[in-house]
Amino acid sequence: LPAGTTARELAASIGPGLAKAALVARVAGQLRDLDRPIEADASVALLTDRDPEALEVLRHSSAHILATAVRELFPGTGIGFGPPIEDGFYYDFQVDRPFTPEDLERIQARMVEVARRDDAFAREVVDRAAANARFADDPLKLERIAELGDDETITVYTNGPFTDLCRGPPVPGTGRLKHFKLLHAADAYWRGDEKRQMLQRIYGTAWFRKEDLDAYLNRLEEARRRDHRVLGRQLDLYSIQEMVGPGLVFWHPRGAIVKWLLSRTVEDDNVRSGYELVYTPNITREELFRVSGHLPLYEANQYPPMAAGHEESEDVRYRAKPMNCPMHCLIYQSQQRSYRDLPLRLSEVANVYRNERSGVLHGLLRVRGLCMDDAHIFC
Secondary structure (H helix, E strand, O other), X not given: OOOOEEHHHHHHHHOHHHHHHOOEEEEOOEEEOOOOEEOOOOOEEEEOOOOHHHXXXXXXXXXXXXXXXXXXXXXXXXXXXXXXXXXXXXXXXXXXXXXXHHHHHHHHXXXXXXXXXXXXXXXXXXXHHHHHHHOOOOHHHHHHHHHOOOOOXXXXXXXXXXXXXXXXXXXXXXXXXXXXXXXXXXXXXXXXXXOOOEEEEEEEEEEOOHHHHHHHXXXXXXXXXXOHHHHHHHOOOEEXXXXXXXXXXXXXXXXXXXXXXXXXXXXHHHHHOOXXXXXXXXXXXXXXXXXXOHHHHHHHHOOOOEEOOOOOOOOOEEEEOOOXXXXXXXXXXXXXXXXXXXXXXXXXXXXXXXXXXXXXXXXXOEOOEEEEEEEEEEO
């Protein structure tokens, strides 16, 4: 085929069935939209809804029509990022108030309208000045443009009235998006930085077939019924109490038995595997973490220092330990070792404490105080 042939034309030359089914092309190992010209010799694969990579492209495209619907319903909304994720997609928006369930219903309905228009996704290469002019009213996009390197190609994709800064590729048109569902909205800091502004993140899922969408939504509903936070209350396993603080777990008798049995199982298995058990303090002088290198890298997730004890000088500070590595190193250093002693395997089921941001705490899955099966091998 001559240089400049598009992947869509390539598909049509093979057959009308493939031309209709093709969603995206892999050209020399990189995904491209079907209308982008192929300028040089390359291996080309045409992906359909049978290819896992095409599902990720479908979800990326679903984020575009989500942003299209939000901009149409809420003019002036700031547009952040909208990537595909496992089982779906999300998009971050800067709005004056949080989205309500009623808002999500309206947005879902408008997304259906956007899909039915079957607007093509059109790619355009722009220079930095044109990109800044295109997104002059959107500071979130301007910040992203400013980060792009001087030699980086800046591309935008347009579907109907909506244009987004995007590397692509999307599916050929919005009409390919049929089976999608918005799930919920949540707060999200811009760029994941708690010092930046709070945005609203809308999560959704998208599938090629209705039965796949229905099966996924059914799995979510089953998971909600089996949510460990609900079961924890129903079975009286554990609680997290405001008087003590979020992310700090009280194990009630029934839950404590489960935890105790699990700890015994872990320790027995580690001993059988050649590990020796150790136990180390829950707090330490912070100098230990400075020597180990943890403190400058991990301080944001450590609890602040505590004042020294009565016998200490005033410039000594203590910290709760978030990990055991330096402690186990000190056990190794406590005596002269021969190469005949190696490998030395140390194991500890230890309590550690991490100053996680409140926005990421989630039941027992993300906590501030946890019991950790930790081990180190000196070899």
